[in-house]
Amino acid sequence: MSNQISLTNYSPDVGFNSELDEKFLYRVILNLLLIPKIIGKLWSKDAVITDKFGPVLWISTIVGRVLHVPIYVRLRGNPVYEETEHIKYAKQKNKYIMWLLHGVNYYLLTITLPLTEAYILPSEWTKEQLPENNYYIVPTPIRQTTSVSYSRKSSMNEKNIVCVTNFDFKKKVEPLLYFLEENIDFIEKQNLNVQILGDGYLLEETKSKFADNDNIEFLGFRNDVVDYYKTAGIFLHLSKLDAYPTVVLEAFFHQVPVITNAQCGMKEQVEHRKSGLLVNLNNPEIKAAITEIQTNGALREQIIENAFYQVTTENTIRNVCDEFNTVLSDI
Known part of the structure; x- marks a missing residue:
């Protein structure tokens, strides 16, 4: 190999967003217009690493197969x-164009993901x-530039x-919702102040339950x-989905004790x-x-100290870059 490895950045984020009907079609068209650029990128490379989904991933994988260029895809979760x-x-919202395009994307993802050379997870x-x-x-790095010198x-x-969650996904919302519904008396009796940050199409429906x-x-x-x-006195993260x-890393860094369920990727973050x-x-x-x-x-205090040490040693950008270099060496 001549070590010609491309870390793709074909365009700004042109992924899919279920809320943006007009921009959605624009993004699809923009992705398709990238085909010549993608072919040019792949033509002289021995391998390509990409974190793009949608048409960029389909096109990269298909063109890579034709040109015998292995495609490695960096996934932060389960796009399928x-x-x-x-x-x-x-x-549910009768957005039929969106339904059709996401349906096409779903089937193409199920076909193209196994055709990539490997996942980086x-x-x-x-x-x-x-x-x-x-x-x-x-592992995922976090930027550690914010001062934590406050007492x-x-x-x-x-x-x-x-709590910080994404209200676009039921598997992220339902465990927290269940906890709140089942423990209203406990929350009120202990005079707890539960602050939930995050947006998504399930937000208003969930919010209305506790108006x-x-x-x-x-x-x-x-x-x-x-x-x-x-x-924050506690960071509570309940989810059936997060990779x-x-x-959780941010809570570690900002010295907030974390309580989370022993499922998904959290069980690999929290000891x-x-x-x-x-x-x-x-x-x-x-x-x-x-x-x-x-x-x-x-x-x-023990949890705060150990978590802070963990995130500032294992999840720094430098450390994650070193691990990425190991992957590049293997490629």
Whole structure:
């Protein structure tokens, strides 16, 4: 090999967004216009790594096959499942053009993903959700430029429980919704302030269920998430979908003790009672974990210290680049 490896950046983000009907068609057309550029990129390369989906991935894979150029795709989750959710939403809202295009994308993804040379994944759990293929594990980095010099003890409010989720996916919303519905009395009795950040088409429906409860706030999309980490006593992340959630790493970095379920990629991020508390969904132990973090100061400080050390050693951009270099050497 002549070591001609391309890390693709064919265009700005031209992925699919189920909310943008007009822009959606524009994005599809723009992707198709990229065909000559993609062929040019692949023509002189020995391998290509891409994190693009949709038409870019289909075209890259097909052209790569014709030119005998292996395609490695960096996946942060399961795009096939995500397309099924977009299809359901489009059908529910009678957006038939969207439904058709996402349907086409779904079938092309199921065909092209196994044709790539290998996946580059953030966690072992992700591999289990995808069509069988070769794979490498490279964890997700986070930017660690924000100052954490503020005093956690002076800014932290142990009654504040912060959650950050994506309301476009039921598997991310349902576990949190179930916890809130089943534990309203506990939340009110303990005078907890549950602050939920994030946006998506399920937000308003979920929000309406708690319209009369002052202890639960749905704050939508926020640019000032760091301010909520600063005052959080606990970061609660309940999900049946996340491959390797960045929000958990952010909580580690901002020194907020994490409680999360022992499923998905979180079980590869959190070591129980060392860097966080792992719980089972739909179980009273979630309440017990919240109480323990609030009352066991030694455990709380131990978790904060261990999690901060973990994220500042394993998830730095430098460390992840070193792991990516190992993948490149193998390619």
